[in-house]
Amino acid sequence: MKIAIIGSGNVGGALAQQWVKAGHTVLIGAKFPLSDKNINLATKIGEDRFAAIENAVKQSEVILIATPPTAIFEVLEQLGDVSGKILIDATNSVMKTPEPYKTVYHCLADKTNAEVVKCFNTTGFENMLNPSYNGEGIDMFMAGDSDKAKAVAKQLALDCGFDTCIDFGKADKVELLEKFALSWINLAIMQGHGRDMAFKVIRR
Numbered sequence: 001m002k003i004a005i006i007g008s009g010n011v012g013g014a015l016a017q018q019w020v021k022a023g024h025t026v027l028i029g030a031k032f033p034l035s036d037k038n039i040n041l042a043t044k045i046g047e048d049r050f051a052a053i054e055n056a057v058k059q060s061e062v063i064l065i066a067t068p069p070t071a072i073f074e075v076l077e078q079l080g081d082v083s084g085k086i087l088i089d090a091t092n093s094v095m096k097t098p099e100p101y102k103t104v105y106h107c108l109a110d111k112t113n114a115e116v117v118k119c120f121n122t123t124g125f126e127n128m129l130n131p132s133y134n135g136e137g138i139d140m141f142m143a144g145d146s147d148k149a150k151a152v153a154k155q156l157a158l159d160c161g162f163d164t165c166i167d168f169g170k171a172d173k174v175e176l177l178e179k180f181a182l183s184w185i186n187l188a189i190m191q192g193h194g195r196d197m198a199f200k201v202i203r204r
């Protein structure tokens with residue numbers, strides 16, 4: 001797939017590395033000259049994978065948003081036309097909300113004609129770089145109204161090494177998925193379990 005990554009910090013950088021490894025065409029939407037963080041990322045994925053945001057988006061069918069939630073309005077001004085493209089929202093608005101919207105998903109669904117899905121928000125970036133625990137993949141989760149976007153997000157989660165990507169439900173479950181992310185943050189950070197922990201659904 002042709003993927004543009006907007007926000008190439010912890011999350012965007014981890015997923016960029018995974019998707020490049022899986023053989024996808026990844027372009028990082030960046031500011032020039034490149035920041036030290038992006039120069040470091042370039043040593044891992046190659047310098048030729050950086051472009052201005054609008055150019056990266058124009059050349060891609062899938063766009064990952066991995067910025068602070070409140071940056072979304074500035075990001076939207078630079079995206080250009082995203083009609084019909086897949087927008088994956090990996091942000092969490094648990095600390096800062098992109099007012100007047102509850103989440104970035106809601107903002108993107110309202111302000112664009114894209115196929116939007118929330119995914120890659122429920123676990124730490126270290127788990128995106130390495131989703132394997134004792135030889136078994138952990139689970140990713142997604143929510144939103146677009147089945148097309150969910151199919152793409154699921155494939156991209158599998159391509160990272162997640163065992164599966166579980167459907168949390170439609171747009172009315174997006175806030176619950178952010179609360180689920182907050183549950184991981186609570187356990188990993190506030191309750192001191194550490195970031196090397198993850199969620200997996202087991203069945204019998």
Ligand SMILES: NC(=O)c1ccc[n+]([C@@H]2O[C@H](COP(=O)([O-])OP(=O)(O)OC[C@H]3O[C@@H](n4cnc5c(N)ncnc54)[C@H](OP(=O)(O)O)[C@@H]3O)[C@@H](O)[C@H]2O)c1
Binds near residue numbers: 006037071090122
């Ligand atoms: N950290 C995690 O483990 C984790 C896990 C799941 C979800 N999340 C969510 O994912 C998002 C990113 O988190 P992160 O930890 O990856 O943050 P981060 O390391 O601080 O990276 C944020 C990225 O967004 C870019 N950015 C900031 N403002 C921007 C703007 N106005 N326009 C374009 N790009 C902009 C930054 O570029 P500059 O460096 O040039 O400012 C940077 O590349 C957040 O919403 C967070 O809640 C984080």
